[in-house]
Amino acid sequence: GAVVSQHxxxxxxxxxTSVKIExxxxxxxxxxxxxxxxxxxxxxxxxxxxxxxxxxxxxxxxEKDKFLINHASLTLSTLTVTSAHPEDSSFYICSAIQRGLxxxxxxxxxxxxxxxx
Amino acid sequence: xxxxxxxxxxxxxxxxxSSSLNCSYTVSGLRGLFWYRQDPGKGPEFLFTLxxxxxxxxxxxLKATLTKKESFLHITAPKPEDSATYLCAVxxxxxxxxxxxxxxxxxxLQVFP
Numbered sequence: 001g002a003v004v005s006q007h008x009x010x011x012x013x014x015x016x017t018s019v020k021i022e023x024x025x026x027x028x029x030x031x032x033x034x035x036x037x038x039x040x041x042x043x044x045x046x047x048x049x050x051x052x053x054x055x056x057x058x059x060x061x062x063e064k065d066k067f068l069i070n071h072a073s074l075t076l077s078t079l080t081v082t083s084a085h086p087e088d089s090s091f092y093i094c095s096a097i098q099r100g101l102x103x104x105x106x107x108x109x110x111x112x113x114x115x116x117x
Numbered sequence: 118x119x120x121x122x123x124x125x126x127x128x129x130x131x132x133x134x135s136s137s138l139n140c141s142y143t144v145s146g147l148r149g150l151f152w153y154r155q156d157p158g159k160g161p162e163f164l165f166t167l168x169x170x171x172x173x174x175x176x177x178x179l180k181a182t183l184t185k186k187e188s189f190l191h192i193t194a195p196k197p198e199d200s201a202t203y204l205c206a207v208x209x210x211x212x213x214x215x216x217x218x219x220x221x222x223x224x225x226l227q228v229f230p
Contacts, residue, residue: 004160032216043204043220044161093160097216106218108160110152 002006002028006094006109014117021079021112023094028094029074033065034106036068050077084116119209123221128226130195133146138203138224139192146210148225152181161193161204164190178184195228202226 003026012021024031032051036044048069051058056069066088068080077096081088090115095106120143121151142150148166154159165174167183174181178199180191190203202225206218 006160034216034218041225043222044206045220048219076206092159095160105163105166106151106216107163111158111160113158 002073002107004109010113014113024076025096028098032097034095036093127225140188140205144209148208151206155202202218
């Protein structure tokens with residue numbers, strides 16, 4: 001089956017620093033990748049849609065300059081949280097769509113736990 | 118506005134006690150409805166996709182059904198390893214984003230031996 005990986009799985013940083021999270025599709029090419037955020041006991045909230053070779057599309061209320069997304073290849077998307085603050089602490093999950101599937105099933109990564117001190 | 122509501126929020130079952138989880142949705146047009154399982158600290162794991170009212174899918178102890186306004190995830194004779202949060206998501210017929218998923222808040226299932 002399609003596998004999506006994320007790195008790192010956990011990161012702790014000081015307030016004001018930037019953190020980069022990688023999302024890779026390991027055995028397929030992803031036309032589109034998505035970035036979600038999940039707070040404790042809440043559901044997944046879509047932050048942005050990332051298409052290879054073009055600018056990301058952000059959901060309403062998500063700051064583009066704070067959450068930088070780069071989708072440089074068909075297997076890699078990165079999310080950089082710039083000048084992170086404690087309120088950015090959350091579980092960040094990416095998903096990828098496999099090219100060629102009729103209904104564009106999303107395969108999810110294992111998530112990255114970000115803690116900002 | 119497109120919306121997904123799951124109930125109950127939490128469910129405690131004895132091993133072998135069958136039950137159902139509900140997912141009610143409001144969308145202008147439904148492209149697909151998805152069920153995922155999420156274990157603590159992990160990403161969602163795909164279970165089922167349903168596309169049209171009347172459709173049913175089964176996998177081991179799980180069976181998903183779909184009507185025009187809701188979906189049910191039936192769990193038959195659950196085991197402790199079925200304990201997880203079950204997420205429902207809908208994919209609306211696209212306006213501008215063809216693949217957007219709208220998630221419900223999930224049902225946290227605990228199965229006791």
